[in-house]
Amino acid sequence: MSEFDVMPGNKAVAHGVRLARVEVIPIFPITPQTTIVEYLGEFIANGELDAEYIQSEGEHTCMGMAVGASLAGARTFTATCSQGLAYMHEVVAQAPSYRTPIVMAIADRTLGWYWSLGPDYSDIMPELNLGWLVNFAESNQECLDMVLQLYKIAEDRRVLLPSMLSLDGFYLSYSYERVGIPDQELVDGFLPPYEAPYPVDPTISDRWPSAGIPPPLHTTYRRLFEEVMEDAKRVIAEVDAEFGEVFGRSYGGLIEKYRCDDADAVLVTMGSMTTAARRAVDRLRAEGERVGLVKLRFMRPFPTAEFREIAGEVDAIGVVDRVVLHGTGGGSAFADVKSALYSLEDRPKVMNFVTGLGGEDIPIDDLVAMGRKVLRVASTGRLEKEVEFIEHPLPKGAEPIRLDEEMPIYPGSDGCAGCGSSIIIRHLLKILGPNTVIVNPPSCSGVNYSGVVRVPWILANYAAAAGYETGIYRAFKHKGKADKIYVTGFSGDGGTVDIGLQAISGAAERGESMMWVCYDNEAYMNTGIQRSSSTPLFAATTSTPAGTVWKGKPQKRKNMILIMAAHRIPYIATASLAYLPDLERKIRKAAEVTRSGKGMAYLHIQQPCATGWYFPPEKTVEVGRLAVQTGAWPLLEIEDGVLRLNVKPRKLKPIEEYLKLQRRFRHLSKEQIAAIQREVDKDWKSWLALEKMGKLPWY
Amino acid sequence: MVVVDRTKKGGQYVGNWRTYMPEVDYERCTACLLCAMYCPEAAITANEEGKPEVDLRFCKGCGVCANECPVKAIRMVKEE
Incomplete structure (x- = not known):
């Protein structure tokens, strides 16, 4: 007996993973893959799947987690596509030699060169020849069924190789079809638990896989892998036939x-x-x-x-x-x-x-x-x-509306109504002017504002954005123009506190005299509201949903200000779109510091997001103001090591006033609100104590 | 090479996003222009009297202006 439902391909994959009783799921969001891991998060949040769900800070790490979990003997799943798959590449190449039977769904999407969210196979084809099995699904039913088949094939002792399940982004990932969901009992009979032959578990095994062999063995091992691939062909046919007997559907093997x-x-x-x-x-x-x-x-x-x-x-x-x-x-x-x-x-x-x-x-x-x-x-x-x-003519799009006045950023945009990052980018460019180069890792702002700005807006690869920025800055420096052009990173919180951190840290330590502006909407908004390490305590996101088991994000946010202060850079500030004179003063200050060649200036601006925090769009500024007044977002700056709180209310408003406007906090219990209040109070006291020190001691 | 020409850029029409439109009560308005500063779309500019004028081609009807107006001089009205 099977149940039927109508669902998108990404959900069909998630059901397959649930039925396969996968034990470890490292994730990182990227369109159009993300809803796979969101559905998995929901299953876990509601107790329908018992798995370790690891929200990684970038795909390179994500794939490392997958290989690690599989080495330790756990059935492991992950999913990605496009830029994310390319960023994983190094670890993807490592997985076969460790013989880790990971299943990875690839919701295919064009790999930039020119950016597109739509699918083609430029992402998966460069990964073909690394020793993975690579399967392409045609329908949502096939997606679900192939997750089960691929685990059985990959874990077969004659194969023991990782496998990719390719499903076309949008055409399958987001398109709804009728899908049969097999009974758990049948699946359990078909797919027994995974037993790694040599887990890296010293309590049960004295032998484990190695990826280190001397050069003379390489040719031999490559030949052996080709023999394994030949064996895999037989296993693929066998598993498909057995699947047909058990579930009444089969696909023909290769x-x-x-x-x-x-x-x-x-x-x-x-x-x-x-x-x-x-x-x-x-x-x-x-x-x-x-x-x-x-x-x-x-x-x-x-x-x-x-x-x-x-x-x-x-x-x-x-x-x-x-x-x-x-x-x-x-x-x-x-x-x-x-x-x-x-x-x-x-x-x-x-x-x-x-x-x-x-x-x-x-x-x-x-x-x-x-x-x-x-x-x-x-x-x-x-x-x-x-x-x-086979080519087709481009449909005619809307022409931009020409205005008499020239400005660094024109009115109108693709952003959501009431978008806070729009307010921020407009004030940033108003002050920096036309001789500005924006370097922008993937984020809402690139999608929404790159089309209306009149300054160079470079879409940079996620983890490398501060690298792009450094390169541009150094080229200008070499040409003697560094004081005439503002090179500015403009990034969301994901691109700053998570996947972008390594490159930003490197630039800060080297003393690159350029600006980094983080507009922090406290989650990955561009991919649909997944948690970042800047998401505050207990906030519900699509990867930390509030369910019967989960109650929002269990961790506090990362303190990025202190991380930047640890680099001893000359200027660091937080700001808010609700306090515009303060924001503009800080942008001017940052511009002045970088122009004088003193080192990096770092601005961290909170950006209330109507779409992702779930409040009405007219409340964007009001929510931002309350964040400052309740102490949820203190306004401060650190100038040459001297920390100053810029807005110090005599008494902070209760945090509940801020939380209750946002539906991401509506699941909170009284105890959770009290816990958030305690954390806010503790942070506020800590900042006051640092302010009292005069100069931070490591400056 | 795909090349961006900044001399050819302009505003983006978003007027058809709107359900509610801002209506300014000029009697009440004190010309503080907070609405213009906070407008996410930069759709509000100052007219000859220094008071706000909304270019509806660029207004999505988000209502931030009405919410932030300290003297409640902007009302969001449903568009026909």
Whole structure:
């Protein structure tokens, strides 16, 4: 017996993970993967899954956690995509040699070069050749089922390799389909608990995996891995067959053939485009055309034997690729199919269609046209153009409204109504003026304001933003222009206190004379309100939801001001969008400090967020003001080591006045509110004590 | 190379986001311009009398101006 529900692909993956009784789940948010781990957070928050849920501060660490957990013998899951997968790459490469059967969902999204949230396979293809099994799902049901299958395949002693489950961002991740949820009892029978052969657990094992071998063994081990990959092909087929017997659904193993009988030509597709390709083949078949479809389910191990068999049956193969391997002229699957067939005596013609890049839809009509082209090649035996790029004209967008006055930032934006970071960026640029370069790691502000600013706005990679900024600053310094241009990091809290911290710390310690402005909305708002290490105590976020087991974020926020003070930089300040004269004075001060070459100036500005803190948009400034008046967000500055509190109410308002305006705190019990009040009081006293010291002792 | 030309930039039309629009009572208004300072979209500028004027092309109707006005001279009214 199965239950059915209608759900997005990301939820189907999460159900698979829940049913697999995964034990450790390290996470980091990135669109369009994030809701996978949000659904998992909900399951855990409500006691439906018992797992360690680790909110990492960046993907590189996240993958390290996954490898560590798997080494220690736990069934482990994580998920990412795009920039996140690229940032993981080093650790992704390490996982196979430790033989860690991790399952990782990749909600595919274009890897920047040019940014897009939409899916293509530029993120997953660079990871193909590292020793992971790589599977592509077509439907939400397949997503759920493949989580279960992949654990069974990956944990098989003949395989013991990590595996990626690719689901197309948006087309699967966010699209709703009917999905059957198998019974837990059936799943438990199919997928027994994971027992690592050599866990790094000295209490039960005297042997454990090593990644250190001498060079002469490398070739041998690489060959052995290829043999394991061959074994994996058999295991993939076996597991799919067993899955079919138990659950009544199976997918065909490495490939699935659709209407290939007596075909003269076939299209090869992968992922969600396959469904459209099925309809295209149906249409062509109805017209009497002899065309079939091959769904490429596993890119690694690659179905070489299967393609050689198909090659003996057809005259032409048309491979549809949602990626281009620059410098080769075509796509990834195309290259693999061609190389698999080259040593055959009689080879069919192989052609390539590159399309759907950046997340563009691949419509049925296009696939029908591709089918006709492959059929023509089959019938004529002539291949005039090996690779075709299927392109569409750009729909016309809205023109900007020209204004008489020139300003560093124009009115209007894509931000939410009442957006606080909009207030901050406008005042920042009003003071810094047009000779400013903004370096901006991924955040709401890049999406919303880069389009209306008139200064260079560099979208920087998350962990490297302070690196971009340093490079720009040093180039100007070398050219003798550092005092004429303000180089300014403008980042959310995630890009500052979490994933960006290492690069910021490096720049501060080296004394780079540039500004870093953190607008702190106390969570990852751009990906949909996940906790950051700046999220305050007990706040509910989508990765720390309030449920029957969880009651919001259990930790206090990181004290970034003291971390920056530990670098002894010349100017550090907190600010609030509700106290604009104070904010503007601090921006001027920071500009003056950096212009004089004294070192880094760090501004940390609280930004109440109507969307993520759940209050009505007109209350943005009011909430900010209450944060200062209750002591939740003290306004202070540290100038050459001298700490001063800028706003000192005679008596702080009770914290409840601040909390009750925000729905992220509505689950709080009386005890929790009292605990927050105690923490606020303690922090306030600590700041007063530091102020009394005159100069902080390590300056 | 995709190139951004800053001389070609301008404001972004967001007038169609709005459900409620701000209505200024100029009798009551003291021309403090806090509304303009706090407006997230920079949709408010000073007119010849130094009093706020909302460019509705850039107003999303968030209501921050009305909420922050110290003399309650701005009212959010439902748009037809």
